Amino acid sequence: MIEFKNVRKVYEDGTEAIKGIDLKIPEGKLVALIGPSGCGKTTTMKMINKLIGLTSGTITINGRDISEEDEVELRRSIGYVIQRIGLLPHMTIEENISLTPRLKGWKKEKYESRVEELMNLVGLEPGIYRKKYPLELSGGQQQRVGVIRALAAEPPIILMDEPFSALDPISREQLQDELKHIQNSIHKTIVFVTHDIDEALKIADVIAVMRDGKIEQISTPRELISSP
Ligand code: ADP
Ligand code: ADP
Numbered sequence: 001m002i003e004f005k006n007v008r009k010v011y012e013d014g015t016e017a018i019k020g021i022d023l024k025i026p027e028g029k030l031v032a033l034i035g036p037s038g039c040g041k042t043t044t045m046k047m048i049n050k051l052i053g054l055t056s057g058t059i060t061i062n063g064r065d066i067s068e069e070d071e072v073e074l075r076r077s078i079g080y081v082i083q084r085i086g087l088l089p090h091m092t093i094e095e096n097i098s099l100t101p102r103l104k105g106w107k108k109e110k111y112e113s114r115v116e117e118l119m120n121l122v123g124l125e126p127g128i129y130r131k132k133y134p135l136e137l138s139g140g141q142q143q144r145v146g147v148i149r150a151l152a153a154e155p156p157i158i159l160m161d162e163p164f165s166a167l168d169p170i171s172r173e174q175l176q177d178e179l180k181h182i183q184n185s186i187h188k189t190i191v192f193v194t195h196d197i198d199e200a201l202k203i204a205d206v207i208a209v210m211r212d213g214k215i216e217q218i219s220t221p222r223e224l225i226s227s228p
Contacts, residue, residue, distance in 0.1 A: 001024060001027050001061075001062060001189075002023075002024075002059065002060070002157065002189065003023070003024050003025070003059070003060045004023040004024075004044075005022060005057055006020050006022060006056070006057040007020070007021050007047065007054055007058070008054065008057055016213055017043040018040050018043055018055075018214075019212070019213035019214050020057070021057075021213075021215050023208060023215055023218070025191060025206075026206075027189050028188070029189060029206055030183050030190040031189075031190070031204060031205065031207075031208060032194055032199075032204035032206070032207045032208070033191065033192070033194075034193075034195065034197060034200045034208070034209055035209055035211055036195060036211070039210040039211050039212055040214075041195075041210055042161055044210070045080075045159050045191060045193055047059060048061075048066070048159060049074060049078045049080060050069075053067075054067070076100070076104070076153070077157060078155050078158070079149075079152075079157070079158040080150060080158075081146055081147055081150045081158070081160040081163045082161045082162075083162045083163060083165055083166055087134040087142055089134055089135060092132060092133060093119075093129050093132055093134065093137070093145055094112075094130040094131065096134065096145060096149055097115045097118060097145060097148055098111040098112070098114070098152060100149075100153040101114060101152050101153045115152070118151060119148065121178070121181070122148055122182075123144075123174075124144060138171075139168075139171070140171030140174070143164065143166070143167055143171070144178070146163065147178075147182075151186070154186075155188070157188065157189045157190075157191075158188050158190045158191070159191050160179075160190065160191070161193045162195070163192075164176065164199070176202055176203050179203060180203050200221070201221045201225065202221075204221055205220065205221075206219070207221060207224055
């Protein structure tokens with residue numbers, strides 16, 4: 001479980017991005033952070049993997065205060081997917097996906113079979129795509145690789161910041177379905193940022209609505225649909 005206690009973030013220029021949030025993100029759930037541009041969604045995500053620090057309050061992961069954790073260690077246990085995918089252009093698809101497992105010292109057979117399993121999970125035929133380079137794939141296919149790369153080393157937590165927003169509607173819908181399927185089959189804690197309410201309703205177990213640096217409401221998709 002990830003827990004925020006009275007977390008505030010004031011940027012150096014004085015912008016109050018997060019104005020005191022309390023949030024519990026249960027293990028194994030997909031939580032969507034939703035809200036208009038500028039409400040603090042990305043800031044919230046970046047604090048979880050210590051890309052930025054907190055001004056006050058605490059964030060704990062399974063009871064351990066992240067301010068006491070080593071950044072490198074912490075980030076190894078968190079997969080991060082962002083909108084601009086950032087695949088390494090001079091590495092093949094297989095090399096991109098297996099990067100973190102290789103850094104962690106996995107044996108060749110283990111990471112090769114993991115790459116194959118993940119590519120199959122998102123419908124990328126390994127025999128065809130394994131040796132290709134990112135720019136030889138479509139935008140939707142590259143995004144799939146971005147998603148499975150974040151999963152490759154089996155991190156218990158995955159942060160996804162508007163990972164599908166640059167995609168065409170069809171790829172987007174397919175990837176939403178695939179993400180749900182992935183989550184059901186491997187049961188990871190996923191924090192997913194979107195400004196698209198339909199996307200949140202479709203994939204989330206819990207929806208946290210943010211506005212102006214605060215969490216306005218936390219509900220299940222069902223509660224949100226039936227609330228006035
Ligand atoms: P969202 O992801 O919901 O669009 P952000 O977390 O990116 O919102 O931004 C929240 C607020 O903090 C906005 O007012 C934004 O302009 C501001 N902000 C974000 N990053 C910085 C920064 N590095 N320095 C100063 N202000 C920032
Ligand atoms: P997002 O699309 O995730 O909300 P933005 O496009 O708003 O992010 O911001 C892109 C980058 O610029 C981020 O690293 C963010 O922290 C930074 N940033 C955003 N707003 C400000 C700001 N007001 N001052 C300085 N940096 C900012």
